[in-house]
Each structure stands twice: as structure tokens, then as C-alpha cells.
Amino acid sequence: MKATHIIIGLLLIWFIPTQAAIIELKPGNSIQEAINQAAEGDTLKILPGIYLEHEIIIRKPLTLIGVDYPTIDAMDKGNVIIVAAENVHIEGLRIIRTGKSNLDDSAGIKFFDSKNCTIINNRLEQTFFGLHFSNSSNLTIKNNTLISVAEREFQTGNGIHLWKCKDSFIENNFIQGHRDGIYLEFVTNTESNHNMVLENKRYGLHFMFSHENSYYKNTFKRNGAGVAVMYTRNVIMKENIFEENWGASAYGILLKDITDSEVIGNIFRKNTIGIYMEGSSRTIFKRNEFNQNGWAIKLMASCDQNTFEANNFLGNTFDISTNGSVVLNTLTKNYWDKYEGYDLNKDRIGDIPYRPINLFSVIVEKIPSAVILWRSFLVTLLDRMEKVIPSITPENMIDHSPKMNPYDFRTANS
Amino acid sequence: MFKLLKYSLLDIVKSRFALLYTVFLILVAISIYQVSEDMSKVSLSLLNIMLMMVPLIAAIFATTHFFNNLEFTELMLAQPVKRRDVFLSQILAVIVVLSLAIIIGFGVPMILWGADVTVLTLLGIGIGLSIIFAGLAFMASVLTRDKAKAIGISLSFWIYFSLVYDGFVLYLIYSLSDYPLEKTTLGLVFFNPVDLGRIIMLMQLDISALMGYTGAFFQQFFGSAKGILLSSAMMLIWMLWPMGVAMRVFRKKDF
Known part of the structure; x- marks a missing residue:
């Protein structure tokens, strides 16, 4: 019995590397070229350093893993990574300085028509849109940090933006300083848990036409x-x-x-x-x-x-x-x-x-200026009277x- | 002048009123602290006392003090002392006693149970209101010869500032609600010391509610250095002008 176990184990160890190669990338190498050469299902291991690249396009199942947060700097030009594939896994990257344009909705990582993708432990700084998904499903977005430093609403996009997506998880992300922290439109069956959404210029969470979704244990603080x-x-x-x-x-x-x-x-x-x-x-x-x-x-x-x-x-x-x-x-x-x-x-x-x-809140609803009389003796008196005999409320x-x-x-x- | 002040102070302390007032304030403060643990609720309840009781007691006490000491005042006026000194010693004695009562009455519980900026501001407002209403009461007193009449006038000052004035403002806001009234209401507030004190406190207590559009406007004004300076200056004017008027009348008055 034991011998067969060991043989099966050895066979497994033997077979896995041949199925998916691990390709290491050093600063100076082109990520795009590595992706073009990689076979489906390969793993790209990106070593620490700065990579000056943008518009990196992924069209096949791949795993990108950053070691100690290698920085991909787009130097204010366009999107950084664009994905249109299934089973893409992106982990541990630091992505900074996307373009700042509403024409192409410049984003840190952008997904089109994708499925079964995971985005874990990434740091996005000074991005216009952070993570941008359209027409995708079965996404896992976890443990990412997204920080934008715009001063005004129109200078930045949304942190996590999902359009026409379904069956996804958005979990434990930290989003700060974007236009909307999390934006969902036509998104169904999606769960957002444990996210920290801080100081975004417009809404912390913004969703429309997004049925059957649930939101657990998120914190929305000091959003515009x-x-x-x-x-x-x-x-x-x-x-x-x-x-x-x-x-x-x-x-x-x-x-x-x-x-x-x-x-x-x-x-x-x-x-x-x-x-x-x-x-x-x-x-x-x-x-x-x-x-x-x-x-x-x-x-x-x-x-x-x-x-x-x-x-x-x-x-x-x-x-x-x-x-x-x-x-x-x-x-x-x-x-x-x-x-x-x-x-x-x-x-x-x-x-x-x-x-x-209380009576005064009705008055303030009609005439906001009246708020200046709040807590005055007169108003307290009127409220008492209204409590006894309600007439306006x-x-x-x-x-x-x-x-x-x-x-x-x-x-x-x- | 200081001798005069000393004697008037001793006189007030002897009358036991000051003691009663202090004890009353201590009891009120202790009961408020006992009932609610939340600091903002404490300051809210204290605010109501400050805005209602303190001006009322200041006004009545100052008037009765003036008339109770009328004979002493007349005697002093027969001596070679300046009329200004006689007047100032009387009013200062009242102000010192009222302020001390507030500082001890509210201050001791605050030391025992803790205080924050809000409560300290409140203390300042209480003292300010005491000075203002003592001034108004002295003004009422020198303008009449009759004690009852003077108390009546002082009371009507109190009713006017804490009730009637707000009624007018509310009526005005209500009937002119189609117009932008932020600046107007802001201006109107400056003509009532009780409102002024209340708003300064509101800015610290009900920040969330006041952050609505109109509230933000008021907040912006009273939060800015200009606003703080202007509102304190206005408070100061309110403390000085009734006193000034009273002194002018007092100097020329035929007793």
C-alpha cells in the first residue's frame, strides 16, 4: 500500500511542472514578451524591481505572481494590465500611475469578457480606475489595497468597478480616495465582505440595477x-x-x-x-x-x-x-x-x-434656515406642545x- | 474703589443668597452627571440650565441687590468718592459673585467627573450671560425708582431674549421662506446674546445635523477665525453696552 502511495506522489510531482512552467522575470525583462511566449496555464514569477510598462495584454489562462511587490509603473499612460481570458490569476503586484483619462477609462487592471479570475494581494496606487471589470463572471477580488490621491471627483475613477458581472466575491479590500469606492452596475449574485472603504470623493459604495447582491461587515467612512x-x-x-x-x-x-x-x-x-x-x-x-x-x-x-x-x-x-x-x-x-x-x-x-x-424637524425640512433656532427655549416649548397634541406632524x-x-x-x- | 468693592462683596456673601445659588448649581450639575454618562448629553442638559436659569437668576439677583443696597449707595454718594467707582463696585460685586457661583457650582463637579472643551465653552458662556443680564438688570434699575417695576423690566428682558425674540425670528423665517435667509438669520442671531451663546454651543454639539447645506454655512462662519472673533466681539459688546448706559444714567441720576 505504502509503496503505491509513494509512486503516485512521485508521479504527481513529476507531472505538475511539465503541465505549467514557471517563468521568472527580472527588472529589465518585458512582461508583455514573457506573456506572449508563455503557454496556457504557465506561471510568471515577477521578481522585485521596477517594470516600466503599460497596456500589458493577457489573452490566455496565466498566473502572475509578484515576489515582494514588484512595481509596474505605467508612467501616466493608459491601462496597465488588460485581461480578456479565463482562469487568470494575478497576485502580489504593485501597480502605479495609470493614465488619467475618461476616454478609455484607464485602469490598473482591466478585465473584459473574463471568467474564473482571481486578483489577490495587489497594491494599486495613483490609478485612475483601480480594478475595472466588464462582462465577466466568477471573479474573486481579495486583499487588495487601492489608493488614489485625487483632489477632486473628476480627477479619478472608481476603485473597484464592475459592470455587467455576476457570481463574484469582493473581499477584504482597502479602498481610499477614488471617485466611488466600489461601483456595481448590472451586477448580480455578488458578495462584498469586510471591505474598508474610506474617504472616496463621491460614494463609498454605489450600485444600480444590481439585484441579489449581499454586503457583509464592510466599513464605509468619511466618503464624500x-x-x-x-x-x-x-x-x-x-x-x-x-x-x-x-x-x-x-x-x-x-x-x-x-x-x-x-x-x-x-x-x-x-x-x-x-x-x-x-x-x-x-x-x-x-x-x-x-x-x-x-x-x-x-x-x-x-x-x-x-x-x-x-x-x-x-x-x-x-x-x-x-x-x-x-x-x-x-x-x-x-x-x-x-x-x-x-x-x-x-x-x-x-x-x-x-x-x-418632532415638530421642529418638520419645520427644518421646509425651511432649512430655521435650524439656527434648534435647542432654543421656544422650539423646545413648541415640541412639547406638539407631543401632547399632534397637529403638524x-x-x-x-x-x-x-x-x-x-x-x-x-x-x-x- | 477696591475698598468699596470689598464691602459690597462682603455684603452679598452675608446675605447667603450667593451660597444658596452655588449649592443649587452644584446639586443640578451633580444630578445631571449622575443621570447621564455620555459627555455630550451632560453638556446638553447643562446648556439648557445655562440658557434658562442663569440669565433669569442673574437678572433678578442684580435688580434686588441694587435696590437692597440703595441706602448704602446713597450714603456713599454723600462721601467724596467718584460716582463711577460707587457704581462699578456695586455691579462688579454682583458679577464676581455670579461668576464664582457658576465656576464653583459647575466647575467642582466637572473636576470630579471630567470635562472637555464643550463643557468649558459652556462655562464661559454661562459667565458671559451672567454679566450681560446683570448689566441689563442694572440698566433697568437705574431707569426706574420702583423696585417692583425694575424687576418687571429685568424679567421682560429675560422673556424677550429667551422666548419672544426667537418667536419673531421663526415667524420671519417662516413668512420669508422663499428667499435665501442664511445671512439674515446669521445677522439676527447677533442681536440676541442668548441665541449667540446657544449657537456657539450648537456648533460643538450638533455638528452632524448642522452639516446640511444651511448648517454648513453657519458652521463655516462660526468655525472660521473671523466668525469666532466676531461672535466673541459681539458677546463683549453685549456685556459692555448695558453697563455703559446704566453708568451714564447713574452718574447724572438724582437720588
């Missing part, structure tokens, strides 16, 4: 306008952190025409607006924490059948505001730190309902079972 997601159904967003998105039109998340989705266990902290919703329906918001936002939720009257259940609202300036008197959404069992009711039967649910909209925006104590999500989520 937060996160914007539009015209999509069946989205799952779980345990993400949306933080410090400040500005005139900055949102933790902007949901426009999102249906049948779930927003669960996320943290919204210190955003001007935590969630802004328009034309969205049948979406469930559960176990989220809204902490120190200007407005925790702006729920436009065009939304219907959404459920807000068991969320924590802590230290927000305004909890909820809306623009109409019709409310077709349900609020239930949330904890509101501004709730002043009592609990006589000790079931930990307040005995009188809570109205999360929508009567149906009401939580009939407000919790007396905040939920502890830390134990529940882990």
Missing part, C-alpha cells in the same frame, strides 16, 4: 456623499458600519427605489443623515444602531411597506423626518433614547406610544411598542 444604492431589489446589507459621512448631501445610505431588501445589524454613526429613503418598499430594517446622526432616518412619503423593528436610536439630533403626511411604513419595538413614557406592567415595553417625528408615524432599554447588539450579533 456616503453610500448610494438605486433601482435594485433583493439586497442584503448586514453588519456594515457607516460612519462620519458629513456634508450637505451626505448620507450613511441613500436608498432609492430599493425593494424587498434587508438592512440588518448595521451601525450608523455620526452621519449627517443616517438613512435617506425614497421610493423604496418592502424593506426590513432590523437591529441597526443609529448613533449621533443629524437625522437618523429621512423617510420620504414615497416609501411604503417598510418595517423598522428593534433598532436602537441613540443621541441623534432628529430621529425621523418625512416630507408628507402619509405614512405607509411600520415602526415597532425600537428603542428611542428620547422616549419619555413609563412602563407600569414591567414588560419592558413602554405603555404609551412614541412619536419619533404625521399622526401615523408612531411606534406603539417602544422599548424601555436599549438593545445590546454586541452580544446578539457575535
